[in-house]
Amino acid sequence: MKLSLHYQAWRNLRAKPLQTALSLALLGFGVGMVSLMLLTEKQVNDAFERNIKDIDxxxxxxxxxxxxxxxxxxxxxxxxxxxxxxxxxxxxxxxxxxxxxxxxxxxxxxxxxxxxxxxxxxxxxxxxxxxxxxxxxxxxxxxxxxxxxxxxxxxxxxxxxxxxxxxxxxxxxxxxxxxxxxxxxxxxxxxxxxxxxxxxxxxxxxxxxxxxxxxxxxxxxxxxxxxxxxxxxxxxxxxxxxxxxxxLPAIEVNRMTQQFGLGTSALRAIAMLIMALSFASIFISVLDNIRARRHELALMRTMGGTPGTLYRLLLLEGGLLSVAGTVLGLVLSRVGMTVLSQVVEAQFHYDVAAMGILGSEWALAGAAILVGLLASAIPARRSLRLDISRTLSEA
Amino acid sequence: MRSYIQAHVWAAYLRNMVQVQGVQFQYGEEGPRMTFPDFSCQPGDRMLLLGQSGTGKTTLLHLLCGMLKAQAGILNVAGQDLRAASDREIDNWRGQALGVVFQRAHFVQSLTIQENLALPHQLTQGRVPSEVLDRMGSMLDRLGIAHRAEARPHELSVGEQQRASIARALLHKPQVVFADEPTSALDDHNAAAVMDILDREAAEATLVVVTHDQRLKDRYPHCVTLSPNQA
Known part of the structure; x- marks a missing residue:
């Protein structure tokens, strides 16, 4: 029988589909927007640099x-x-x-x-x-x-x-x-x-x-x-x-990318805001889980679960959300890139459909998962101080 | 760790399965100091801890389960000195040596009934042995809820939940079973049926029933009555 902590965490997330979907959607859109911008910037910069080659x-x-x-x-x-x-x-x-x-x-x-x-x-x-x-x-x-x-x-x-x-x-x-x-x-x-x-x-x-x-x-x-x-x-x-x-191509392109930069900075700020909201959503989700499931958590303690076990379980729930949201974001950015590349291809005949994961995207994914884990680690600490006797007496 | 616990369990068989002597407890610095009567149980005994509301029944039960720590006295359960053991030792001991039937059946709502029943093994051993699954099947069969094994807790009736709760408390073959008010909300017929199940399924364990239900007094002659002035 599969009953590992990963499995329990997955089942707990599935038991709250709306809350889980909201956290996933927020993180997915946030990561997706930043990822799409990174991909687009890379593709545009590469195309500009390739074609400017030795033209002074x-x-x-x-x-x-x-x-x-x-x-x-x-x-x-x-x-x-x-x-x-x-x-x-x-x-x-x-x-x-x-x-x-x-x-x-x-x-x-x-x-x-x-x-x-x-x-x-x-x-x-x-x-x-x-x-x-x-x-x-x-x-x-x-x-x-x-x-x-x-x-x-x-x-x-x-x-x-x-x-x-x-x-x-x-x-x-x-x-x-x-x-x-x-x-x-x-x-x-x-x-x-x-x-x-x-x-x-x-x-x-x-x-x-x-x-x-x-x-x-x-x-x-x-x-x-x-x-x-x-x-x-x-x-x-x-x-x-x-x-x-x-x-001078170098100067004109630089001027243009600076003008684009104002727009991309605004977009990036919006994406970061969505990501911050998603981390807040994970934080609230884990906090709410601890409140709503405190009797379950106390019960697990009476069945041999240690405070560390409960902490890891809650951390895993936040971690799974972070990983799934980040993967969703990277997939969404590829979908966005495919749509964008079709528009660019039809309009300018440029191929910008690169699907490989950039180094900066690995960093983005790592940061998103890390912050997601932190957002769940902070409220999960409450499980370490759970008073089993009082919690079960309240039931 | 397991052999250590087994050695202590064997030692407890030689002595008492439950021993309470001069136990005192106080909630915080300001709370009243509670003194509990001395009593002990031999392996396989059935015993009643009887008392009205406010006599400290739940506090004593939580002390016996290691959820609270006594400030004075001797408190040994299933070979574990609960005043001397560390929190980690108690967590592990509780999962292996004790079975607790709560007044209200609590379950992990996201897991099925059979997953809930297997949870103590997973939490203490990190796996669920196949013989436990076999034992679970026959136990659920005897309790008449085998067809509910794959159901979620909220899909069961209150009676089914109570039987599932008894199965969970006994599946890992604990040395001591504590039952908290198992009949408080039941009529005579259902109360007798639940106690029959408990007696039958916990035949090899020491059973301590904590209740205010006077009907159980005739069933268990070994009875310790908690009085209000003790709390």
Whole structure:
């Protein structure tokens, strides 16, 4: 017959389903919210850091510097406008600039951006070919791994581009793009792009027979790597009288995460408050148990139970609640992450669904269980001072 | 520890199973000093501790069970010197050597009847031997509540609860059984039935019935009467 203290504690919790459910729900939501925030922060920070890799400056049209970064580094916002290719190449030749990768875009296929660029863009993110080859001629496309998977693209497939970054109404049916290669997953922004030569972007918007003046060619942005740290100070001055600007990804991302930080701090405070309420609930639950079950506890003493046995039993009840609530919280955060990742995937094509347990989550779980045990240990001390004679006389 | 207790139990057989001599008790510093009559029981004896309300029956019962500690006198039960033993020794001794039938049947409400019956073994030995389960089955059968073994305490009638309470007090084969007012709320017929059960099931133990019920006086000639001036 199973009658261990664990079993007794479990049965005692089951005997009060509403109280147990309330404590579990409070702790589950508290831990779940904090865990979800930790997961989201980790995923967002990882994605930002991965894609910012060695990009010191972004050259683009004047406007919001943050928008320039979000649009051209992360591809989650509309660009600030176009800039002249010749003018951009002049900046590239500045002695403080080491190298640059041009980007030109404005069309999409099924919501995935078609980006005109050079092979150095693929090399920059360390992406490799899974099949086929990199683009060589206009209208040839090498698809990122996630685009290919989600749209079911294979080498040899063809499609039309649509004007805009998401819209599917204005389709350029006169120009056919052909998939010539598929990239391996790289964990970077490249995974969600359709890459093609710059010429594809220019030609797709030209009438048949129209010739584009090389002096008037436009690009959307250029990702720059500096040779000299002074570039950060010098280059903006050289652009003062142009329609161009340079933005620093590290600074803009930092500014953005600080702004997010205000919101996440408020959310974290709410989550902590819910957790504190859950610990109070466990405290009250154990205290109430001692009051309501004092005759049972006294009876157990007459049957050979020591004060230590009763203390361990009450502690186990609080411990089981804490462990179950923490596990529930971690499960809830995974459910939340799955929902969130579907939204992010649909909106920005980013994959943020990481289900592994973070180091910080282990710490959170440990702290939640420890505080839960403390919340039950304090009232459980009353069982050590239980007066059996008086309690049984009251019955 | 077990062999230590067994040695003491054997010694008690050689002497008295219950020995009360010059026992005095006082609740706190201000409470009245209670003096109890001397008496003793041999192994297998049946005895009545009779007294009206306020004569200190419950206090004496709690002293005999080691729930209270006497300030003076000799108090030996089932080989245990209750004034000398530590709290831990008394806890363990109480679970193994004593069986207590309370006036109101108390149970752990979250456990089934058979789990409640097995609880003393779990608490004192950390496990429930299979022979105890066999003994429990036949005992519940004899008491007519075998079909209620899986029920929760609140699902039983008062009479069934009382029989289950008797089974729990006797299942671990205690040397001494204390019964606190076992017939106080029963009519003559049911009172006799309960006492028949107690006598039968506790045949091998020393039985001490603490009561104000005068009807039991004829049943147990060995009777100690507590008087108000003692309390």
């Amino acid at each position: 400056l972004v050259l683009g049209a004047k406007g919001s510097p943050l928008q320039l970064i979000l649009a051209n580094v992360y591809h989650i916002d509309a660009p600030t406008g176009n800039i002249n290719q010749r003018a951009a190449e002049k900046v590239l030749k500045h002695p403080y600039i080491d190298s640059g990768i041009p980007l030109a875009y404005g069309d999409n296929h099924e919501g995935y951006r078609i980006v005109g660029t050079e092979h150095s863009y693929v090399a920059h993110y360390g992406a490799t070919l899974a099949e086929g080859q990199l683009w060589a001629a206009p209208y040839e496309v090498t698809a990122g791994a996630r685009v290919a998977e989600n749209l079911g693209l294979h080498v040899g497939d063809t499609f039309f581009s649509a004007h805009g970054l998401k819209d599917q109404t204005d389709i350029h049916t006169n120009k056919t793009f052909t998939v010539v290669g598929i990239l391996e997953p790289s964990g970077s922004v490249v995974d969600q792009l359709l890459l093609t030569p710059m010429e594809s972007i220019w030609y797709v918007h030209m009438e048949d027979g129209e010739v584009l003046d090389p002096e008037k060619r436009e690009i959307t942005a250029m990702l720059l790597k500096k040779r000299n740290p002074l570039a950060v100070l010098t280059i903006p001055n050289t652009l003062r009288d142009t329609n161009m600007q340079v933005a």
